[in-house]
Amino acid sequence: MPSPTRYARCRGPPRRPPTAAHKARGRTAMIVSAHVDTFARDHLPPPDQWPDLPFELPGLRYPHRLNCAAELLAGPPDERPVFHTPDGPTWTYGELRARVDRLAHVLTAELGVVPGHRVLLRGPTTPWLAACWLAVLKAGAVAVTVLAQQRPHELAVICDMALVRHALCDIRSVDDLAKAEIPGLRITTYGGDAPDDLLRRPAPGAPYPAVDTAADDVALIAFTSGTTGRPKGCMHFHRDVLAIADTFSKHVLKPHADDVFTGSPPLGFTFGLGGLVVFPMRAGASALLLEQAHPKQLLPAVADHRVSVLFTAPTAYRAMLDDLDAHDVSSLRRCVSAGENLPAATWRAWYERTGLRIINGIGATELLHIFISAADDDVRPGTTGVPVPGWEARVQDADGRPVPDGEPGLLAVRGPVGCRYLADPRQRDYVRDGWNVTGDTYVREPDGYFRYVARADDMIISAGYNIAGPEVEDALLRHPDVVEAAVVGRPDEARGQVVVAHVVLKEGAVRDADALRAFVKAELAPYKCPREIVFSDALPRTATGKLQRFRLRTDGDQQ
Template sequence: MDGLTRSAHVDTFARDHLPPADQWPQLRFDLPELRYPERLNCAAELLLGPADDRPAFRTATGTTWSYGELRARVDRLTHLLTGELGVVPGNRVLLRGPTTPWLAACWLAVLKAGAVAVTVLAQQRPHELRTMCEIAEVRHALCDVRSVDDLAKAEIPGLRITTYGGDGPDDLLKRPAPGTPYAAVDTAGDDVALIAFTSGTTGRPKGCMHFHRDVLAIADTFSRHVLQPHAGDVFAGSPPLGFTFGLGGLVVFPLRAGASALLLEQAGPKQLLPAIAEHRVTVLFTAPTAYRAMLDELDGHDISSLRRCVSAGENLPAATWRTWHERTGLRVINGIGATELLHIFISAADEHIRPGTTGVPVPGWQARVIDGEGRERPDGEPGLLAVRGPVGCRYLADPRQREYVRDGWNITGDTYVREGDGYFRYVARADDMIISAGYNIAGPEVEEALLRHPDVVEAAVVGRPDEARGQVVVAYAVLGQGARRDAEALRAFLKAELAPYKCPREIVFLDALPRTATGKLQRFRLRSGGHTEGDQQ
């Protein structure tokens, strides 16, 4: 393709299926650290630097891999990939398993071999796996032996599955391989390094293609300038490596900083708090729901080691931010990212945090709020969020590229307001705006009001079609243990918090909200009625 560097890929599928050049977003490399060389292998770059005896990955059982051990194991895996398994540069390799050092090492080996990593979630079902392998034409898979059943059941034509972590002689980790260093394939900075499939969508998944330089760019923007890690940090969090929030927070950012990461196979709120205390975690990545859930479990857990808390995946309610700050003294770094852009592009840290806003564009990124015609909206007026920077959306052979990229900007699908001082405030997903009797109502605003009630643990608000009003506001609430399901009392509380037209016409109590495997709320299931039955009042 015109303008791209000479590729190292023998299998040219990924480059051949990039969107046409006129559908690409405008890329910006405004910071000196973003001016990467033409030849670049991001795995080799991430493994450079720290002394061999420095810790790289830790596990809940107390196992620690040093950087020297990680480099040696990645080289051994790369020898196996390119030798016995026959992987050539450009081949797509599916990676599947719980969050472990071996999964991270396999990811690094695939990239070092010049292949393309397609990391999926361990929870995804056979039909989902089959669809993704069909879209990306995947023919190789490295799979934790504990996660192989659904992959085998998918019966993907031509897929060679190699398991790791098992007892059989054919297990990847038991095969003989050279113990010598492996010289990374001389990939171009704009060779595709990974394909990340979008989560939480309805319909056919979209494969987002990211280059070797993109992997470093997310570390050299958000991590370097907002998170500001140092080599002594211990990272941990709940998002899996098949979710780009987790890939950045648990692999790319710590390795780029020469730090270490605690990789937890089980990383719910109940597991995170004791892990923080035992392993002296300093940097935490998780979703707003987990921060809220951990508030009820804080007593008896020592989290004094924490110095950074990062929230993304969905909007962080101001009430959750304030309560966490009051209880812990820690300021949560809120951020918005997207699979299409790999990681966080609007955020703020320390004294620059303003609860209730997402923040300002991360250094290296630009953002604005536009109308449906692409015109910039005045400050204080809601519109579509448009961003651009060193990473941009490139869907794998998908006509929806034209919807996401317009006039060189990435249109994220979020409704935002830019305040007069440059801070960006989240309003709703563009398709979550409720129009009732002529009023525009942002579901997340009603959710935040619900969450201010002491009995409400989780909340979701959607619009339901109504013949008279167009739509009516329907609220779904999960209450704390022992709380009484009293819709009238909750309505009375909301009437003191919101304008009358924003108050829900209907309140449904659920035991749990529907979420994706990565923790994102599935409002579309609530809109369609495909949710767990609850008390309707």
């Protein structure tokens, strides 16, 4: 049985009656936590650095006591399917509930996990990884889900930042975690043959009573994927996990209970956690969990399992175009793209081949999932969309003043989920005057649609011209031989910066830089044309598929 829950007043909001500002930011002045280990709450940012958290949308007014794992597991009948695998048996909701309860008993009674402990989760995308995540949350602990591809140094940094002392790891992914030699870390493997394997340990068959966590107890710490350097730990509450389902999923994606979800993002990436676990479970639907989910594997999976909802990145949609004729994708009704900007050329090519309107979206680890998007007839290629119900967005200048429609500026958003970094001074940069400033340059069109321009630090200024790399990338991608493109600025004594395009071509295509430049000049104003083109076999990306532009800025030889 779990240890008795001990409530404690923890450092965080001040011990005084809530002010109007506190109420506006979605918190009260006195928080009662179920956490015995108060590390997470102790390392939240000071209250005056929190973003505003509006909860006006019906359905977002959650009770003060809430365990998101218990909520996700409740509802669907036991016999309903929840997780499919390519070759293994399908799990039902009843089986998942029983396995989560068993794991929670082992965590608390055998491994000594108490509410508030951070528990690292590592492994390929499987039902067991999802079950471990749910068990950690049901036991009141804090899930720290990392990528199976992360290396010992990266894992050591995360464990040090989050003071992790417990890890549940797929036996196939344990080597790098063991090599990290993290002081005090207790690693428990699952999926192996050892008697002390997590799945072989004795445990009661009785239901596990969910720990009575507060709605704003920290449920998970998600680490940014490292496109710019040292990761940041983003702390999200139990209510946040439900809020992403009750905003984007409910009002934009609109899933059915009979939907089958699948996708490429791993569960260590919040895009995948939402799309493959939270959203289907909140709707009583099911998900096909793929250990390998590259473009060549997604289309057969869609055909074989009659997948209806697909989550993946823009590059994957483009890569799958050539293979569409070989696979039956008639079961698809929803295609979601996030992780990086979706070029209009890719959207149109997918629509022409499938008749499906890709649901574009922008999300952030800091905000857990998608907050600007559009679906169905509201989709406008070349734009991201409009604020998801429950969210607000605006475009502002560096001083926080809104800029007129049609002019570029910094995207600022606020909604039921907000940025709360784990003991990180960069909190002041991300949250300004109650708004989350995402680091993206956007334009708000007069009709209210938001159009992506570039990452704020990726705008290229050449000879006095402002050039958005994604616009040049979109033009390059309209060339039939271009598979991937990334455009960055390189310092230049005469012009300040010059435009450099890194390009991946189709196999067998001729590497002709002059021909590509001529093509772009026919698509865009000449000053936007790349002065240099670098041909590559692949572009540098993080394990979650995000482009690492900082590596391209220091790339070597041009061709």
